Amino acid sequence: xxKQPTGADAVWPVLGYVLRRFGYFAVVVLxxxxxxxxxxxxxxxxxxxVMLDRRxxxxxxxxxxxxxxxxxxxxxxxxxxxxxxxxxxRLLGGDLGVSFQSGQPVRDALGAVAPNTLAxxxxxxxIALPLSALLxxxxxxxxxxxxxxxxxxxxxxxxxxPAFWLGLLLLQVFSFSLRWVPPAGGTGLAGLVLPAVALALxxxxxxxxxxxxxxxxxxxxxxxxxxxxxxxRWRRVYLAHVARNALLPFLTLAGLTVGGVMAGTVITETxxxxxxxxxxxxxxxxxxxxxxxxxxxVFGAVVFAGMNLVIDLLYPLLDPRIRRPGSGVLA
Amino acid sequence: xxxxxxxxxxxATAAALVLTGCxxxxxxxxxxxxxxxxxxxxxxxxxxxxxxxxxxxxxxxxLDTLLSENPGTGAxxxxxxxxxxxxxxxxxxxxxxxxxxxxxNGEELTxxxxxxxxxTLARLAEQGVSPTPGAYLRGFDHAQAVDxxxxxxxxxxxxxxxxxxxxxxxxxxxxxxxxxxxxxxxxAEGTIGSGPFVVDEAVQxxxxxxxxxxxYDWAPESFGRTGEAALEGVTIQIVPEESVRAAGxxxxxYDLAYSITQSGLSQAEGHxxxxxxxxxxxGVVNNFVINTTDPxxxxxxxxxxxxxxxxxxxxxxxxxxAGVEPATGVVSSGHPFYTDHADLLRxxxxxxxxxxxxxxxxxxxxxxxxxxxxxxxxxxxxxxxDIGTAAAGWEYVQSRLADIxxxxxxxxxxxxxxxxxxxxxxxxxxxxxxxxxxDADGIAAFYSTELxxxxxxxxxxxxxxxxxxxxxxVDPDQRRALVDEAVAxxxxxxxxxxxxxxxxxxxxxxxxxxxxxxxxxxxxxLYRVEKG
Numbered sequence: 035x036x037k038q039p040t041g042a043d044a045v046w047p048v049l050g051y052v053l054r055r056f057g058y059f060a061v062v063v064l065x066x067x068x069x070x071x072x073x074x075x076x077x078x079x080x081x082x083x084v085m086l087d088r089r090x091x092x093x094x095x096x097x098x099x100x101x102x103x104x105x106x107x108x109x110x111x112x113x114x115x116x117x118x119x120x121x122x123x124r125l126l127g128g129d130l131g132v133s134f135q136s137g138q139p140v141r142d143a144l145g146a147v148a149p150n151t152l153a154x155x156x157x158x159x160x161i162a163l164p165l166s167a168l169l170x171x172x173x174x175x176x177x178x179x180x181x182x183x184x185x186x187x188x189x190x191x192x193x194x195x196p197a198f199w200l201g202l203l204l205l206q207v208f209s210f211s212l213r214w215v216p217p218a219g220g221t222g223l224a225g226l227v228l229p230a231v232a233l234a235l236x237x238x239x240x241x242x243x244x245x246x247x248x249x250x251x252x253x254x255x256x257x258x259x260x261x262x263x264x265x266x267r268w269r270r271v272y273l274a275h276v277a278r279n280a281l282l283p284f285l286t287l288a289g290l291t292v293g294g295v296m297a298g299t300v301i302t303e304t305x306x307x308x309x310x311x312x313x314x315x316x317x318x319x320x321x322x323x324x325x326x327x328x329x330x331x332v333f334g335a336v337v338f339a340g341m342n343l344v345i346d347l348l349y350p351l352l353d354p355r356i357r358r359p360g361s362g363v364l365a
Numbered sequence: 366x367x368x369x370x371x372x373x374x375x376x377a378t379a380a381a382l383v384l385t386g387c388x389x390x391x392x393x394x395x396x397x398x399x400x401x402x403x404x405x406x407x408x409x410x411x412x413x414x415x416x417x418x419x420x421x422x423x424x425x426x427x428l429d430t431l432l433s434e435n436p437g438t439g440a441x442x443x444x445x446x447x448x449x450x451x452x453x454x455x456x457x458x459x460x461x462x463x464x465x466x467x468x469x470n471g472e473e474l475t476x477x478x479x480x481x482x483x484x485t486l487a488r489l490a491e492q493g494v495s496p497t498p499g500a501y502l503r504g505f506d507h508a509q510a511v512d513x514x515x516x517x518x519x520x521x522x523x524x525x526x527x528x529x530x531x532x533x534x535x536x537x538x539x540x541x542x543x544x545x546x547x548x549x550x551x552x553a554e555g556t557i558g559s560g561p562f563v564v565d566e567a568v569q570x571x572x573x574x575x576x577x578x579x580x581y582d583w584a585p586e587s588f589g590r591t592g593e594a595a596l597e598g599v600t601i602q603i604v605p606e607e608s609v610r611a612a613g614x615x616x617x618x619y620d621l622a623y624s625i626t627q628s629g630l631s632q633a634e635g636h637x638x639x640x641x642x643x644x645x646x647x648g649v650v651n652n653f654v655i656n657t658t659d660p661x662x663x664x665x666x667x668x669x670x671x672x673x674x675x676x677x678x679x680x681x682x683x684x685x686x687a688g689v690e691p692a693t694g695v696v697s698s699g700h701p702f703y704t705d706h707a708d709l710l711r712x713x714x715x716x717x718x719x720x721x722x723x724x725x726x727x728x729x730x731x732x733x734x735x736x737x738x739x740x741x742x743x744x745x746x747x748x749x750x751d752i753g754t755a756a757a758g759w760e761y762v763q764s765r766l767a768d769i770x771x772x773x774x775x776x777x778x779x780x781x782x783x784x785x786x787x788x789x790x791x792x793x794x795x796x797x798x799x800x801x802x803x804d805a806d807g808i809a810a811f812y813s814t815e816l817x818x819x820x821x822x823x824x825x826x827x828x829x830x831x832x833x834x835x836x837x838x839v840d841p842d843q844r845r846a847l848v849d850e851a852v853a854x855x856x857x858x859x860x861x862x863x864x865x866x867x868x869x870x871x872x873x874x875x876x877x878x879x880x881x882x883x884x885x886x887x888x889x890x891l892y893r894v895e896k897g
Binding site for chain 1: 781
């Protein structure tokens with residue numbers, strides 16, 4: 035006979051679970067900071083030399099003394115470990131430093147473009163999540179049915195379309211030919227639609243595939259047969275039981291998708307001439323603008339790990355089995 | 366300014382756009398007569414022209430310079446300075462500043478402001494943040510206001526290029542308010558000038574908006590226009606993808622687009638209302654710089670064999686499109702110090718082979734020459750921007766050089782790696798385009814081993830001396846003779862291998878008139894531009 039857990043017994047494992055998830059969050063962010071820092075500052079190439087080279091385009095050079103002075107000015111002369119710790123401390127305090135290239139505080143540069151990227155990524159997810167859920171639900175309604183056979187390959191097809199090509203196609207049709215939306219900039223809602231769709235489609239392909247697979251799998255579980263045998267209508271079995279049980283992998287992937295969406299903004303923002311973190315990242319990497327690259331990397335890590343933290347914390351609420359001690363899930 | 370256009374994958378892109386039948390109509394941007402919308406690929410990382418060569422187009426519109434260059438005659442003419450005098454053999458320059466000129470913040474232009482401009486530039490140069498004006502100010506001692514309208518700039522030694530430098534945007538005169546800013550602030554905020562336009566709004570990676578400066582009335586005569594700019598406003602829209610820039614011009618969203626390559630041109634084919642405009646370059650052409658301290662390349666025979674072993678005509682016609690011409694000298698043909706040296710650069714593989722034979726480089730079993738046990742292997746470093754063209758072109762050069770027994774190894778690097786290799790002197794051949802400057806000092810900055818940023822070049826006394834001497838020779842004819850002598854020596858000794866000259870290619874709607882590029886291809890004088 036199994037003992038029903040009392041309230042007190044249930045609290046500790048859940049608390050431990052929550053604390054562990056916060057720990058993972060911190061580890062991911064710190065790891066990204068460390069890796070980005072090492073890539074940017076421990077490599078032999080000199081960001082000051084790159085900055086000066088770009089500014090002069092070869093018309094007149096700077097003396098080694100001037101370069102040394104500038105390195106000092108940007109704090110590049112300190113030992114690596116000192117900079118590593120110091121910069122992390124300042125990041126925690128919200129001081130992101132100053133861009134080598136533009137002389138602008140990194141916080142201002144990020145502040146100017148991050149809302150655009152968050153709006154784009156948010157809109158893309160708002161399109162991708164319902165779209166993929168709907169597509170998967172429709173496809174898997176009857177495993178092996180005509181609809182299933184017709185739609186099952188749609189995600190693979192969508193995933194095979196190159197993102198920039200899709201973007202250009204959308205631009206050509208809806209901006210340049212039909213003139214429904216402006217081709218560049220994309221301030222306001224009208225400008226957000228096309229890039230959001232272009233970003234959402236490839237993302238929803240993966241989500242659809244996973245949810246479809248998981249719906250198909252759950253349908254084969256014995257409890258579904260049992261529910262049907264007891265006379266429950268298929269619609270109720272499918273939506274209330276199959277779909278709910280198939281949701282967890284979908285949710286996990288949705289969390290990981292945030293990373294994919296953020297990465298996708300690089301191409302989408304370029305094709306649609308939108309300002310955003312993706313564009314800023316590309317231009318900063320090209321010229322080794324280390325403070326900007328580092329800040330974007332850490333920001334991306336915080337958003338990505340943060341979303342996954344939220345989803346991890348949602349698990350126990352969505353699936354009562356996870357809350358039960360000894361289920362092995364609260365590990 | 367040297368910046369190669371690039372695309373995500375131009376060919377596939379063009380195909381996509383052709384498939385969708387880029388027909389479309391006009392209007393939107395074009396229908397507004399007073400406003401010009403220009404599509405450009407890159408947002409400026411720095412708004413201060415003195416600190417940032419690559420973004421000339423943004424700075425130039427708000428700035429005036431002391432002098433201007435007549436695009437027809439090349440003569441130096443008044444601009445913010447009414448008149449000037451060269452004293453003490455080019456050690457002292459006196460400018461009489463024009464009356465009643467104001468900056469866009471209301472501050473007045475005086476001799477003192479001009480003197481402060483030069484002093485500030487010299488200080489920025491000393492800090493190392495503005496290398497180009499630093500080069501223009503070589504030998505600067507001080508600048509002072511003699512009276513309300515006269516400013517005197519004094520050099521420790523003659524600076525023959527100084528007058529021409531005063532036509533370049535890096536010497537744009539800025540307001541006292543901007544002079545008081547730190548270099549970082551100047552970059553981030555931009556500088557306040559007296560030019561025909563004022564920045565109205567700058568949105569990171571999206572666009573920069575300019576409005577016409579009310580009451581502007583001091584354009585140089587050669588601009589052929591007086592009073593305010595013809596356009597009420599200008600938008601420079603940042604459109605990173607070339608195919609989108611081209612499609613935007615075709616659809617009428619943009620009046621003109623910069624940095625167009627063959628794929629953009631084919632998009633625009635068949636559209637009668639769109640013209641292809643070539644904005645000529647005026648600088649040291651694309652070339653191979655040579656590390657002359659390298660044991661193999663120290664041998665003049667090897668360098669000369671390279672000089673005559675590359676078929677520039679075929680390289681250009683096969684791998685580059687409109688706007689690219691084979692080099693016939695060290696600088697662009699529109700450069701005031703251009704001399705045609707096509708003969709010294711002619712393709713003659715027989716000659717190359719003979720030179721190598723005579724120098725004792727003997728062909729080995731694999732066709733690659735050997736001398737004293739050393740194979741004739743040379744590494745070519747180039748920055749990989751374009752996905753296709755660049756690398757393919759160098760592969761072609763590789764095969765041509767293999768014909769004469771030279772093994773060329775291709776080494777594609779990033780911008781940052783290139784800077785590292787260069788400063789460390791750890792390179793053999795590299796592909797570089799010199800900065801655009803319409804003065805002999807631009808040649809000197811590239812080919813004098815005392816001035817070049819390409820470390821590792823052994824001093825070449827005869828050329829270095831000539832280039833130093835021309836920099837302090839004020840007499841135009843004497844100066845020209847010195848430069849010609851230096852250039853001939855550079856090409857004969859093959860201290861550099863000029864390859865091709867590339868103009869900027871633009872797509873322009875036919876509603877745009879009076880578009881000119883008197884200083885260089887990156888500085889259209891939008892003040893003159895009209896729309897109809």
